[in-house]
Amino acid sequence: MPSVDEIRETFSFLDDWEDRYRFILDLGKSIPVLPEQDKLEQNLVRGCQSQVWLVARQEDQKLSLSIDSDAHIVRGLIAIVLSVYQGKSAKEIQDYPIESLFEELNLLQHLSPTRGNGLRAMVARIRQEAHTYSV
DSSP: OOOHHHHHHHHHHOOSHHHHHHHHHHHHTTSOOOOGGGOOGGGBOTTOSSOEEEEEEEETTEEEEEEEESSHHHHHHHHHHHHHHTTOOHHHHHHOOHHHHHHHHTTGGGSOHHHHHHHHHHHHHHHHHHHHHHO
């Protein structure tokens, strides 16, 4: 999976949103598929148009996130979010200004309102999980 800096760099080279959209779809292919046993009701992220499952585990004071979706574009958005949050401490997750990254990439302006709300819901859930592990 590419780093957040690699994603930024690729976005800067791609001039139009059709190319960026294809890149996001390609990013989605880099995330592992969540095992069926983790696709449970309690792991669903509420507020997403598509089905999105999130499982967080703490390993050595760092959060390990497993996230999957039934929508290809959402899997790409998950890859962007994971490039920022995967393997970070709860505090690092809570402190990272991911909304600034979304603005820098111009993401929310090119997503439908429901996809944008789903992306925000995913981030809120990750921060909630991080808060749980920081207590």
